Amino acid sequence: MNVMSAPHSEAARILGSRIREHRLAIQVSQMDLADLASMHFTNLGKIERGEANPSLTTIVRIAVALDTDPGKLVAGIAGDDLPDRSHRVTAADLIRERQKGNS
Template sequence: MAVEGRERARELEAGAQVLSGQLGKTIQRLRKAYSLSLSELAEQSGVAKSIISQIERNETNPTLATIWRLSQALDISIERVLATVDEEPFIEKSSKPDTPILVSDDGRMRLAIIGWIKTVEWLQWYDVTSQPGGVLESDAHQRGSVECLSVLEGEFEVEISGVVQTARTGETLRYRCDRPHTVRCVGDAPGRATMVCILKAAVME
């Protein structure tokens, strides 16, 4: 078991190095395409020149927040920056039976895990459906984590440390989820929402 564990760790490390190297090449290619110096990209993105240089040389693994800032400065989607092969289109499909489902303790709220496994340590997102009165009680996530609940149908409320806020169709609640929190589907109609959890690894340097 110990040998298998070491082999798996080496495989993960090698995979991370490949992704990091491709990311650095992508950042450098885009920067040069816009005729930007390291200093100019640093000024536009808010990312230190030294960090950008390390990323391009494959000497560091940047956080999602850093990648997002660079993608904004380079006017490209973060998905494109993270693409493993720049020259080829990327399309991945998950079938309905392969999509994991979480169910609240009361059985009235269901969360389909639609997030990408490659970003699970940074970003998690779910398709939430609920019967009226459904309640989802969650433990605290890592310190510094933030959750976003965008209501597509119905009405939801979020309670944290005794503070309650409500959102209806078309509205979004953003809140710290590094403490116990509760999501409820309120009103007489079923509800649907998209829930995105941005973990510490993404929101903190």
């Protein structure tokens, strides 16, 4: 039985897809890219499938290995692409509430 896991989040899926596209465009295997990025190829596979949320360090290592700017890999990913949270507050919301309390 072949069961594919759902992406961790839309953000993880987008990032993984972009990494895979860059890797395929330069015709590098997952094994080689993982080696160049100093990581295990199974972890790279999870990232490409959107099943993992890599650290900033990992994103930068992958970008360097792909000879691209890390910003290109994460451009346009927004809060709406993150998993739903029961309580989502922005900095603007916090400031507004604090100002109400000081009035």
